[in-house]
Amino acid sequence: MTLPTHEEHHDLGARFTEVNGMEVVGHYGDVGEELRRLQSLAAVLDFSFRSRLVVVGADRTRFLHSQCTNDINRLKPGQGCYTAVTNNKGRVQGDANVFVLPDEILLDAEPGQTAELTGRFQKFVVSDDIEVIDAAPHYGLLTVQGPRTDDVIGSLGLDAGLPAEPFAGIKIPHPVLGEIYLACHPRLALSGADFFVPVASLGAMLDKLIAATQAVGGGVAGWDSFEHARVEAGIPRFGVDMTETNLAPEAGIGSRAISYTKGCYVGQEILNRLRTFAEVSRRLCRLQLTAGVGSRPAQGAKLTKDGREAGWITSVGALPESGKLSALGYVRKEWQQPGTPLQIEGGGVATVVAIIGA
Template identity: 35%
Template sequence: MTSPLASRPGAVLAEGADTGVAAHYGDPFREQRQLAEDVGVVDRSHRGVIAVPGADRLTWLHSLTSQHLSGLAPWHGTEALVLSPHGHVEHHAQVADDGETAWLDVEPGTTADLLGYLQKMVFFMRVEPADVSAAWAVLSVVGPKTTETIARLGVALPSEAYALTALPDGGFVRRMPWPGKVAADLLVPRAALDATVDRLAAPLAGVWAYEALRVADRRPRLRFETDHRTIVQEPEWIPTAVHLEKGCYRGQETVARVHNLGRPPRRLVLLHLDGVSEELPAQGTPITLGRSTDGREARAVGFVGTAVRHWELGTIALGLIKRSTPDDADLFIGETRAAVEPALETA
């Protein structure tokens, strides 16, 4: 469904996975800067929303996902993954619990598959998972002035990451640790999208601006920085979406084995592209060591996830490459040269 916010002045509709919302509202670089230096509202209402009410919801989700959810306190949230029996990532969800219902907001196009899996696993548990995307929608507020902007809705932005505050007209606001230094996700009635944006009284920014900040922050996105072989250590979803000290769940053996032995086969990297081509590389484009010469194919070492034009960093992309590939390797994406930005050392 197309968001009503996509009919606001200047809106240019996104394509592909983000269809239904605005890619930008006339000036993508200005919108990025707005999110980085001031505040803006991003329409992410194309995401799917699954509601799981019922007394057993948290223990049930705990048993099915990579996250420790059985002790999740009311009005708190987290992230979680659903893995295949072999430990490959199948689904990613933002989880929030309001004391009565667990809310999962998920990537566009994944709702039906995830709901189908959940419904098969109900058995005798007191849960009623349902797709409520037609009734509920996600908005994101991003930027240093997020706290002041959220206050215009008559509530305070929580101080703790992933904590929730109820909104007066239903739904909630959840503090997010990304993109940028301050951000919040709102779950609001879909019928109230226009009114909520008006009350926030902050400029709209398209998903292109949001994606640019996400890429610069090295945050993976399901089906962009993942493929059918991705395991949780490759996009570094530990500890964000994976708890290493919880009971059995599907795929846990692979998670534990790779964690104990170390060195997963691939790693997520931030790439700086030379910008020679006017076109951004498509998701899934091979990353090669060197370029093809004399009719010989260059050796592929990974693939491109999301490529963006960043207002400060230029043309950048996330890629998933073989762990053995050194940071100073001579990498190419087609005819475009790519350089790995070394990961920051953490204490």
């Protein structure tokens, strides 16, 4: 599916790619510079390729609370959280960023997840007063990421600053752009903001954000640089670093996505039992790839230690300026100690840096 702002990005020199069948800006010609903007200044990215669902109805909060691993009941309008969706065996079926609005709950999820999450929710609807609506045709998503995000927001003239609490959001009625929803969302563990914007105003808002990020020395960035920064920051992505083959605690999202004190939800019994009585045999780890890595290892490349199977690689992020490679991958508990070297299938060494979420 083509981005609503395809022509605008084309005019900026964008090189396009696809993620889960959705058109994405891969880069604008200089991935290294775009990475610098993300990590040191501020960059604007068009994330309208991501899935956006709205849940409405009198039972929306109670229903989502029963479907998600995090505590949705505690959230008030203007608040939000990150959550996972698991099956009855505690395995990850999806994840989402949750934003509670006065009359609806907005879910921002991985591209291509609209049908899967909608089907999952509808499977459990009995007599609940809820409706799941695809919001993507109506609202796009632009995000600003980087340490100068606050400066960017302050220069937009929106009569509103960035909320301080992660996932907190405000509605901004704009006389020209329409109703905008601004949320505090540091997607790379630095500083960040999401703008949910009416599709008709997406191009105009993109222009404003480009000008504002350029004013602090930043500018546009694409998916390639974002992925490099994500891997370096140790942030797992559903469909790549965690799938339905993974238990939620294996992916290191427990502290961000799982409430162990909330009421009943799908998968709760298994996850609570794991936390109390057991230990997962593998964990997602940050890895540094060195010593003869001649090419970018493929997703799924096996890791071994002294000839024994030790895990596998899930994501790789190249750092253009240094030529080094960072990665995420699952490592068995025997070899999770930081500094442990592991052999990569096809050549090279992956050194354990840290356990994600530890």
